[in-house]
Amino acid sequence: MSGKENEILFHQYDVSPFSEKVRTVFGIKKLTWHAVEEPVIMPKPELTALTGGYRKIPVMQIGADIYCDTQIIIRELERRYPEPPLFTGADKGLAWAVSMWADRVLFQNTVAVIFGNVGQAIDESFIKDREALTGRPFDVNAMKAAAPLMSEQLRAGLGWLEDQLDDGRKFLMGAAPGLADAACHYNLAFMRWLYPDGLKVLDALPRTAAWEERVRAIGHGDRQEMGRAEALAIAKAATSTAKEKADPHEPNGLKPGDKVSVMADDYGRDPITGVLVASDAQSVAIKREAPEVGEVVVHFPRAGFFIVKA
Ligand SMILES: N[C@@H](CCC(=O)N[C@@H](CS)C(=O)NCC(=O)O)C(=O)O
Known part of the structure; x- marks a missing residue:
């Protein structure tokens, strides 16, 4: 264990507008986080080792859980750090x-x-x-x-x-x-x-x-810096906290254990392949392994992403 497996590692670069969306959320919630600087163009070997091929920025890592896309990142931040909430009550959807x-x-x-x-x-x-x-x-x-x-x-x-x-x-x-x-x-x-x-x-x-x-x-909360090698070592030493969850309403019958590929429906459609761990209407989590990071669980939103049986 690294002692940092519960900390927010945020793979980003400063002039990334989508990263700015999440940095404002860090500011609203007054969170401490570690900026892991990633290149602005490919190759991004450490990032794709973590994600299994997803190259877009930002990506959030907490231990061996990897969150791709600002939608799932923010959903997870709201779940882990509900106060202050990101919703007034009348705007939840x-x-x-x-x-x-x-x-x-x-x-x-x-x-x-x-x-x-x-x-x-x-x-x-x-x-x-x-x-x-x-x-x-x-x-x-x-x-x-x-x-x-x-x-x-x-x-x-x-x-x-x-x-x-x-x-x-x-x-x-x-x-x-x-x-x-x-x-x-x-x-x-x-x-x-x-x-x-x-x-x-x-x-x-x-x-x-x-x-x-x-x-x-509002600012960006408490920003610290971390190198990419340390982030990878944290993933390797940690175990995902994702729990297996079958969704009885899954429209196409996906279930834990299925081998699936997930890809964005817009640009940067590189498919990421793994074994389904959990899914519901707003999220999907797949398990995969790579020598640099060990076993990790990669999380995606459902809106804006396609999932197909691999
Ligand atoms: N739907 C994604 C979009 C992310 C996105 O397009 N990010 C830009 C940077 S702000 C990107 O990845 N550009 C290509 C790159 O940096 O390699 C999200 O919400 O996170």
């Missing part, structure tokens, strides 16, 4: 839906505006890596041409935040910050880091501008 909208629609609008304006400055190795990730050309000229149209989409989406804040509430769902805030905010953080001029859209959205500052002021 809705905040997840808002988060999915922020990750898919608002994020694509934000990315289009950022890269449509600063795409020229991106280096070739990054472009090649993201083409492999998405399976589509990273066409800077097309992005530049689309940027004006996408800025209208972005303004419309941010306008919904402005409407939501209309009654003077401090955060999107009420008086306290939660999941919806963390999810919408990281898009503006990404803009602030890479293309601050894009924030001029907030000049006409004063409540959203003030809200952005409020969410930024």
Whole structure:
């Protein structure tokens, strides 16, 4: 045992917007966590040894349990550290839906505006890596041409935040910050880091501008640093705490012991294969082994992921 098998190890890099979503959650819950810095482009040998092939950022590790995708990371943080809650009570389902909208629609609008304006400055190795990730050309000229149209989409989406804040509430769902805030905010953080001029859209959205500052002021909790080799050693020394669980309502009859592959339904579709340990409507956990990490259990959300029998 390493003594650190219950600590939060967060595989991330600083300019990762999806990592920022979780860092805000660490801030809301005032958690102590260890940042494990991962490369921005492939290869990421330590990360893929832990996940079995999933390469996206962030990934959370607690001992030998590995959580892939911000949705399952945040669900697990809420389960382990329920106070203060990420939900006001009236938004328990809705905040997840808002988060999915922020990750898919608002994020694509934000990315289009950022890269449509600063795409020229991106280096070739990054472009090649993201083409492999998405399976589509990273066409800077097309992005530049689309940027004006996408800025209208972005303004419309941010306008919904402005409407939501209309009654003077401090955060999107009420008086306290939660999941919806963390999810919408990281898009503006990404803009602030890479293309601050894009924030001029907030000049006409004063409540959203003030809200952005409020969410930024929450901070990231207590951040410590850890090297990748130490994180792998912690996984190897630890045992997963996941319990076997069969779901009688599993639509396609999946059950513990089945060999399955899990893959994202959008980009970065590398399949991760293992033996099913537990599943329900919102999560799936699979067991796998690799020499660098021993036996680990890798957890994924269900929304946004496909599971097939391997
Ligand atoms: N659905 C994923 C999306 C994660 C994502 O797209 N992350 C970006 C970085 S913010 C990524 O992995 N890009 C490719 C890379 O870093 O290799 C989540 O919620 O965690």
